Amino acid sequence: MKYAFWPGCVSKGACPELYTSLVRVCAELGIELEELYDGNCTGAGVISEHEPDVAAALNARNFALAQRMGLALMNICSTCQGVQSMVQEKLDRDEAHREKINEELAKESLRYEPGLVIKNFMWVLAEDFGLDNLKARVVRPLTGLRAGPFYGCYILRPSKILGMEERPERDHYLEDIIAAVGATPVDYEGKNKCCGFPILTNNKKNSLTQAGTHIAEAKDQGADCLVTPCPLCHLNLDAQQPSAAQVIERELGVPILHLPQLIGLAIGIDPKELRMDRHVIGTAQVIDKVLAAVTA
Amino acid sequence: MKVKLKVKRSNGESGDAAYSRYEIETADNATVLDALIQVREYEDGTLGLRCSCRAAICGSCSMRVDGHSRLACRAKVIAITRGKEDHEIVVEPMGNMPVIKDLVSDMEIFWSKVRQVSPYLQPEGAVPEHEYLVPNEAMIDLTHTMNCIMCGACVSACTVLEVDKSFIAPAALAKAYRFVGDPRDDHKHDRLEYLAKVQGGIWDCTRCNMCVEVCPKGVAPMDRIMQLREISIDEGMTGGIGVRHSKAFSENIRRNGRLDEARFLPEAVGFFNVPRLLSELPGGLRMLRAGKLPWSHTLPWHKPIGGIKSVRRMFDSIRSQKKGKASS
Numbered sequence: 001m002k003y004a005f006w007p008g009c010v011s012k013g014a015c016p017e018l019y020t021s022l023v024r025v026c027a028e029l030g031i032e033l034e035e036l037y038d039g040n041c042t043g044a045g046v047i048s049e050h051e052p053d054v055a056a057a058l059n060a061r062n063f064a065l066a067q068r069m070g071l072a073l074m075n076i077c078s079t080c081q082g083v084q085s086m087v088q089e090k091l092d093r094d095e096a097h098r099e100k101i102n103e104e105l106a107k108e109s110l111r112y113e114p115g116l117v118i119k120n121f122m123w124v125l126a127e128d129f130g131l132d133n134l135k136a137r138v139v140r141p142l143t144g145l146r147a148g149p150f151y152g153c154y155i156l157r158p159s160k161i162l163g164m165e166e167r168p169e170r171d172h173y174l175e176d177i178i179a180a181v182g183a184t185p186v187d188y189e190g191k192n193k194c195c196g197f198p199i200l201t202n203n204k205k206n207s208l209t210q211a212g213t214h215i216a217e218a219k220d221q222g223a224d225c226l227v228t229p230c231p232l233c234h235l236n237l238d239a240q241q242p243s244a245a246q247v248i249e250r251e252l253g254v255p256i257l258h259l260p261q262l263i264g265l266a267i268g269i270d271p272k273e274l275r276m277d278r279h280v281i282g283t284a285q286v287i288d289k290v291l292a293a294v295t296a
Numbered sequence: 297m298k299v300k301l302k303v304k305r306s307n308g309e310s311g312d313a314a315y316s317r318y319e320i321e322t323a324d325n326a327t328v329l330d331a332l333i334q335v336r337e338y339e340d341g342t343l344g345l346r347c348s349c350r351a352a353i354c355g356s357c358s359m360r361v362d363g364h365s366r367l368a369c370r371a372k373v374i375a376i377t378r379g380k381e382d383h384e385i386v387v388e389p390m391g392n393m394p395v396i397k398d399l400v401s402d403m404e405i406f407w408s409k410v411r412q413v414s415p416y417l418q419p420e421g422a423v424p425e426h427e428y429l430v431p432n433e434a435m436i437d438l439t440h441t442m443n444c445i446m447c448g449a450c451v452s453a454c455t456v457l458e459v460d461k462s463f464i465a466p467a468a469l470a471k472a473y474r475f476v477g478d479p480r481d482d483h484k485h486d487r488l489e490y491l492a493k494v495q496g497g498i499w500d501c502t503r504c505n506m507c508v509e510v511c512p513k514g515v516a517p518m519d520r521i522m523q524l525r526e527i528s529i530d531e532g533m534t535g536g537i538g539v540r541h542s543k544a545f546s547e548n549i550r551r552n553g554r555l556d557e558a559r560f561l562p563e564a565v566g567f568f569n570v571p572r573l574l575s576e577l578p579g580g581l582r583m584l585r586a587g588k589l590p591w592s593h594t595l596p597w598h599k600p601i602g603g604i605k606s607v608r609r610m611f612d613s614i615r616s617q618k619k620g621k622a623s624s
Binding site: 009010012013014015016017037038039040041043044045046047048049050051052053054057058061082104107108153154156157158159168189192193194196198199201202203205206207209210213235239240242243277278279280 | 363378455456458459460499500501502503504505506508509516522525526529536537538541542543545546549553554555556557561564565578579582583585586587588589590593601602603606607609610611613614615617618
């Protein structure tokens, strides 16, 4: 099992713990990664606001780099997945558009051909690696840990473009994975909603109200932590959580785990190697609970 | 086919709300609306719901089915339960709107927002002797938005409206696009200026795709909001923080290939926007302490990605094509 690996900007920047834990977990699970070192930002849906063709060309460039390796493309960010899927849908459907974009790529001797497989790490785990295989690799079941799933908009919507007509189960992979590693998925209304990150600069109050409301709701349902496949959600839910708590006037203190960190804990990797210390909201209570369950 | 329903019953006047459960036999091809009408006709005549055409044309029966805003007449029971008869379908009134009774929502918020965008043609000058002549291609782009049946599903699901009642919200913004894009209208500039500057305007959308997902008619309101952003920038409305954020993002990627986060914030809010930068200081320090602020990326010897020249060339080439098109 081998993928061209697009780490995204955030795992190489504000969330280095995501990169470290993902690489460590994949090595442990035998998922081979060939990193796209020269890959570029997907535009995160921002560039397409005012330069949609630039966004298409940027993504097509990443796709063509993966195709040159002859591999499927794996990302570790809900936003990357959504943007990549949306750009790919138009490239694959509209030949004239594809040729126009390919003209830009030709200057770098690259070319995109329709049909590249693009999967977020969460989809790779559930569809290619398999939940039963994952269960078999658990040496430290996360029994007693109550984890709230937080998906990130772009890995859920638009569902048609994200292949959910063929695979409707994609809307509950996070719960399935949480259960597979022995933890209890916590249901709450905000799990499918927006974390608020895209409007953090423009309308901070709205952004933080969104983040705070979801965290508070999960906490009220008894969540020990949230788990997300999206580092942008992580940033708003973790790094901004103290400010969000002020805006909604509630105490929060809910750790926000990256998906590979949850997997890593369950398959026996040392929390230090998963860089669980690189969070604004401390993760000690989660680690203690996990280790206590093992010794009990 | 056995159908289990859990319906939220509310009394708008007293504010009381509780769930009622029903179990009925329906045809295998029944919709949620069919099931609800059957309940009202044969089980419980007090159930309040709004419907008319039963064919996804009138837009009356919007409600939330298992948490998703949609037309009940377009929701096949079997698709929702995925064939499992013990699946209890939860039916609730629309979100973001007060309830009059049970599944009947008060849509005044919806209509007030539609009124806010002046949803009618505003041509200036003499009325033509015959009909207005409009090129076909100019109207094709508007056909999405003309499909809107004003069912309110997008407003019900809007995640920004949940936290900010001033947001004009998807349906009305898509309607605004319909007139901004109409060549017969002579108020394009004023409309865009209003939408870009007003509180709750186009830059407050969080791009969550919820409206695109729930719209039963393919209007894709969020895509229309993004088109409004693009046109408003092209029309020179570049003063707001939303625009600056969007443009700074592009320039940041053009320069580095990947986002240089530490420099992005001052670029997005403005290097001389001291009050805003100061307000971000505690958050910045928090991130720095946790090892989350990649300040080393801002150092002069931090290199952009390999292939940055190609990235820059793509930006420049596509931009000059767009400029060429606009001036021709």
